[in-house]
Amino acid sequence: MSSQRAEHLGRYKNITGWMFVSPALVLMGIFMIYPILWSLWMSFQTGKGIRTKFGGFDNIVRLANDPIFVKALVNTMTFLAIQVPIMIFLALIMASLLNKSNLWARGWFRTAIFLPCVTSLVAYSILFKSMFAIDGVVNQTLMFIGIVDDPIGWLTDPFWAKTLIIISITWRWTGYNMIFYLSAMQNIDSSIYEAARIDGISAWRRLVSLTIPMMKPVILFTTVTSTIGTLQLFDEVNILTLGGPSDSTLTLSLYIFNLTFKFMPSYGYAATVSYVIVFIVVILAYLQFRVSRDRK
Amino acid sequence: MMKKLSLKLNFADFFTYVFLTFMAFLSIFPFIWMVIGATNNTTDIAKGKASFGDQFLINVAKFFEQVDVPLIFWNSSKITIISCFFTLGIASMAGYGFEVFRSKPRERLYTIVLLTLMIPFAALMIPLFISIAKVGLINTHAAIILPGLASAFIIFYFRQSTKAFPGELRDAAKVDGLKEWQIFIYIYLPVMKSTYAAAFIIVFMASWNNYLWPLIVLQSNELKTITLVISSLASAYYPDYGVVMVGTIMATLPTLAIFFIMQRQFVQGMLGAVK
Numbered sequence: 001m002s003s004q005r006a007e008h009l010g011r012y013k014n015i016t017g018w019m020f021v022s023p024a025l026v027l028m029g030i031f032m033i034y035p036i037l038w039s040l041w042m043s044f045q046t047g048k049g050i051r052t053k054f055g056g057f058d059n060i061v062r063l064a065n066d067p068i069f070v071k072a073l074v075n076t077m078t079f080l081a082i083q084v085p086i087m088i089f090l091a092l093i094m095a096s097l098l099n100k101s102n103l104w105a106r107g108w109f110r111t112a113i114f115l116p117c118v119t120s121l122v123a124y125s126i127l128f129k130s131m132f133a134i135d136g137v138v139n140q141t142l143m144f145i146g147i148v149d150d151p152i153g154w155l156t157d158p159f160w161a162k163t164l165i166i167i168s169i170t171w172r173w174t175g176y177n178m179i180f181y182l183s184a185m186q187n188i189d190s191s192i193y194e195a196a197r198i199d200g201i202s203a204w205r206r207l208v209s210l211t212i213p214m215m216k217p218v219i220l221f222t223t224v225t226s227t228i229g230t231l232q233l234f235d236e237v238n239i240l241t242l243g244g245p246s247d248s249t250l251t252l253s254l255y256i257f258n259l260t261f262k263f264m265p266s267y268g269y270a271a272t273v274s275y276v277i278v279f280i281v282v283i284l285a286y287l288q289f290r291v292s293r294d295r296k
Numbered sequence: 297m298m299k300k301l302s303l304k305l306n307f308a309d310f311f312t313y314v315f316l317t318f319m320a321f322l323s324i325f326p327f328i329w330m331v332i333g334a335t336n337n338t339t340d341i342a343k344g345k346a347s348f349g350d351q352f353l354i355n356v357a358k359f360f361e362q363v364d365v366p367l368i369f370w371n372s373s374k375i376t377i378i379s380c381f382f383t384l385g386i387a388s389m390a391g392y393g394f395e396v397f398r399s400k401p402r403e404r405l406y407t408i409v410l411l412t413l414m415i416p417f418a419a420l421m422i423p424l425f426i427s428i429a430k431v432g433l434i435n436t437h438a439a440i441i442l443p444g445l446a447s448a449f450i451i452f453y454f455r456q457s458t459k460a461f462p463g464e465l466r467d468a469a470k471v472d473g474l475k476e477w478q479i480f481i482y483i484y485l486p487v488m489k490s491t492y493a494a495a496f497i498i499v500f501m502a503s504w505n506n507y508l509w510p511l512i513v514l515q516s517n518e519l520k521t522i523t524l525v526i527s528s529l530a531s532a533y534y535p536d537y538g539v540v541m542v543g544t545i546m547a548t549l550p551t552l553a554i555f556f557i558m559q560r561q562f563v564q565g566m567l568g569a570v571k
Binding site: 013014016017018019020021023024025026027028031032033034035036038039042094097098100103104108109111112113114115116118119120121122123124126127128129130131133135136137138139140141171175179180183203228231232234235239242252253256257260261267270271273274275277278281282285 | 323341386390398409415445505523547
């Protein structure tokens with residue numbers, strides 16, 4: 001009798017559970033799972049526009065022989081390899097400086113450094129484009145201080161255009177990551193620091209040997225999100241440089257956009273390029289989790 | 297000895313303040329630049345003039361002349377509010393359902409939901425575009441709203457927060473004879489107010505600032521959002537930067553306002569993911 005009742009109750013709970021999750025699951029199925037599978041299928045199709053046919057691995061062969069794709073891949077990985085470590089390092093330094101409770105105007109500093117997160121990617125890219133113009137305020141300042149003699153071609157020189165993209169993303173996201181670190185640091189028991197300080201361990205050693213190991217999960221989380229974000233880089237590049245000069249800032253996402261909506265649409269090939277991003281994300285996320293687990 | 301130590305400490309403090317002031321200045325400067333820019337003409341902005349000018353009203357007038365401001369704001373607000381309302385509703389139901397009514401198949405589906413967090417939008421973009429075109433929704437606001445409604449991240453966020461929702465409240469409500477949907481609406485919703493506030497901010501920001509997908513599906517000028525409008529003003533061959541700055545201020549004001557009014561929930565929303 002009672003087991004029957006329990007079973008009835010269990011089934012009732014089960015139906016209620018499905019009722020709560022089904023709207024989300026149905027929408028996810030339509031707008032997430034179905035498109036992912038479709039684009040996987042698409043990546044085996046060749047041809048332009050709506051005239052497509054099954055091409056097997058033709059698109060993958062085309063990838064290897066496509067210099068623009070290789071350039072976009074190298075650019076994206078360059079942004080990733082340089083920008084993410086710089087940003088995480090800066091964010092860690094700032095968080096550890098702001099973690100001192102006796103710091104004067106601490107709240108003001110925190111708010112100021114966090115403020116870039118409030119802007120849209122489009123809005124800040126527009127601001128940066130005007131600031132980094134050839135006669136713009138940044139070049140004027142650099143020349144005034146005497147760091148450079150001639151204006152830097154931020155938007156016209158391949159090297160400086162890449163640098164500009166890195167500076168921009170770092171400006172936008174450092175404060176965001178800093179907030180994560182700051183909150184993780186505030187959860188660390190302060191008596192550990194007291195003990196280390198009494199033992200005469202320097203501030204730098206305390207950061208490297210105490211804080212960073214204790215914050216591994218947060219650092220891992222921010223690294224994974226930053227990696228996924230940088231691999232999807234589109235808005236900034238599309239506004240600041242349009243991928244130029246001579247494709248030096250072209251990213252994978254911008255290339256997919258161009259393949260699909262700028263040129264004669266080549267859906268199958270564009271889908272293949274998009275799966276390259278999926279592939280890199282999965283591999284990097286896996287590696288990052290492995291690294292953090294091994295060091296435990 | 298004591299004196300030497302305190303001197304050393306002061307030096308370190310001095311360095312901290314110099315560094316933080318410099319960083320804070322770099323963080324704020326583009327905002328100052330935006331406000332200064334709105335008061336100058338485009339030539340002065342391009343020349344890097346870093347002082348206030350007298351062109352503000354002219355720039356505002358030009359902006360209102362070139363852009364149907366009320367309509368564009370209505371478009372952005374409509375899309376954002378509808379997205380927030382439904383995303384919060386659907387995701388909070390799912391988060392609550394996954395956490396409170398656990399079963400094996402649902403846990404498996406939840407793992408899939410989490411895995412989709414790794415999928416970049418670029419991998420969905422093309423099939424989504426084709427499907428939306430097939431059902432005739434290209435160039436409609438529905439095309440922007442629909443694909444974002446089931447957000448894996450917001451579902452995850454609600455499930456994580458639901459772990460702190462006291463089970464005794466549910467039991468007490470059941471004893472009182474409340475049905476499951478009544479518990480959700482009358483007990484869960486008010487208790488989780490701050491979670492809703494933080495999730496609202498996340499969805500609001502994402503929706504108000506959305507660029508790539510609206511750029512793909514919207515073609516008519518009268519349907520465009522403020523984000524699309526400022527980007528097309530700025531990408532003109534000879535952009536009028538004074539006007540662009542006015543537009544950028546107007547596009548940023550709502551998110552800035554939300555940040556300053558709900559600063560605590562704003563930060564909480566950003567942090568929610570790691571708890």
